[in-house]
Amino acid sequence: KNEVEQSPQNLTAQEGEFITINCSYSVGISALHWLQQHPGGGIVSLFMLSSGKKKHGRLIATINIQEKHSSLHITASHPRDSAVYICAVRSRYGGAQKLVFGQGTRLTINP
Amino acid sequence: DTAVSQTPKYLVTQMGNDKSIKCEQNLGHDTMYWYKQDSKKFLKIMFSYNNKELIINETVPNRFSPKSPDKAHLNLHINSLELGDSAVYFCASSQGDWDRSEQFFGPGTRLTVL
Numbered sequence: 001k002n003e004v005e006q007s008p009q010n011l012t013a014q015e016g017e018f019i020t021i022n023c024s025y026s027v028g029i030s031a032l033h034w035l036q037q038h039p040g041g042g043i044v045s046l047f048m049l050s051s052g053k054k055k056h057g058r059l060i061a062t063i064n065i066q067e068k069h070s071s072l073h074i075t076a077s078h079p080r081d082s083a084v085y086i087c088a089v090r091s092r093y094g095g096a097q098k099l100v101f102g103q104g105t106r107l108t109i110n111p
Numbered sequence: 112d113t114a115v116s117q118t119p120k121y122l123v124t125q126m127g128n129d130k131s132i133k134c135e136q137n138l139g140h141d142t143m144y145w146y147k148q149d150s151k152k153f154l155k156i157m158f159s160y161n162n163k164e165l166i167i168n169e170t171v172p173n174r175f176s177p178k179s180p181d182k183a184h185l186n187l188h189i190n191s192l193e194l195g196d197s198a199v200y201f202c203a204s205s206q207g208d209w210d211r212s213e214q215f216f217g218p219g220t221r222l223t224v225l
Contacts, residue, residue, distance in 0.1 A: 033213070048213045
């Protein structure tokens with residue numbers, strides 16, 4: 001089992017719907033990133049979180065360190081939000097650090 | 112202006128060849144990275160360089176070697192290419208380490224080994 005699990009793996013919704021993508025991890029972390037990969041392949045960093053909540057436009061990311069869980073929300077979804085969303089964490093194993101990526105959530109927003 | 116650029120965008124080569132992918136960032140960042148995305152779209156970090164010092168080297172074959180001539184460049188050299196090296200390789204940069212700031216990604220280089 002991967003140390004970072006995302007759900008759902010695939011999500012299809014209608015334009016305007018509220019979207020939630022979840023990321024759970026099983027290791028201690030120093031930071032969590034949400035990335036967006038467009039259909040053309042380009043990758044954009046959306047958020048970096050170590051605690052609490054961040055908002056950027058229609059996107060909101062939250063993290064609960066105790067529960068080892070983060071969520072990415074999209075309000076008033078639009079077809080241009082269609083992309084793969086990737087959660088990634090920097091984990092700590094004693095003195096060593098490791099970067100671990102989730103398998104991605106493919107989001108499709110239909111007009 | 113392109114923040115993180117990679118060349119070439121596509122690279123098709125024969126097994127056994129040696130090739131390089133170049134990466135340049137004009138953001139003044141002090142940390143650069145190489146990532147590999149396989150055919151299943153799974154992203155993995157390969158290298159992380161900070162101030163010309165390697166700080167993360169995941170379990171990558173030693174056929175892969177990062178070369179940083181200066182803070183703005185981190186090139187990826189691959190020797191004796193194998194079929195399994197076919198993937199998309201992304202370069203990225205950030206100011207400070209991975210857990211301090213967001214990353215800026217290059218457009219990717221699709222490597223196909225025949």
